[in-house]
Amino acid sequence: MEKRESSGGSGSGDPEVRKGPWTMEEDLILINYIANHGEGVWNSLAKSAGLKRTGKSCRLRWLNYLRPDVRRGNITAEEQLIIMELHAKWGNRWSKIAKHLPGRTDNEIKNFWRTKIQKYIIKQGETTTVRSQSSEIINDHATSTSHVLNTQETMEIYSSTTSYQHANNMDHQLNYGNYVPSSDSMMMPLSVEQSEEIGWTVDDIWPMHLFNGN
DNA sequence: AACTTGATCAACCGCTGACGG
């Protein structure tokens, strides 16, 4: 990795371009700048803000982490159902899937799929018929009733398909955390507990940026 | 307690399509 600067014309030739994890200071600069000037052309934004980052990096950081409407924390059972259903329909169109999960990013959904679901499916061996099959069943449950599924029910649905028959084994891997059945559960805000173990979080930054004036 | 292994996720890379000159 890191053999050369980013492609696609969005990279700068600047040898001083910073890479790697973002610092709190960088986050603050980016948040403040966007709060004052809005999102714009990312390359010029990065320069104007005084960040030694590529526009691409700034955009990614903003979209995946700093945006105020980014919802962090565990993927709920309901969200998982949606992900599986849409993935069955569209495949790896993560951004498209993410549009149906308010507050979730394509990166997050992609990671979730790869680390949880795909791994499980690979274990089961086959995939193709699985998706449509589970999708149909999920559709039945999700659209024909107003009832919101809880974790147990979600797993039962998966278990009812031949290929997801061991899905109960996922239970210990999938941490549904504070899933709260609600007609609007997709919009449930992130709880404090969900991010408390990180040294600093976006929650720390947003109030700070407000106090920074502007 | 020390080491190994596996899981998670932020961030990067490379590609593609849209758009404007």
Added chain:
DNA sequence: TCCGTCAGCGGTTGATCAAGT
């Protein structure tokens, strides 16, 4: 039409942490 720039997307990597031995 061609070319350069940019945003956006999907795949991949690597750091970190937790669990297991």
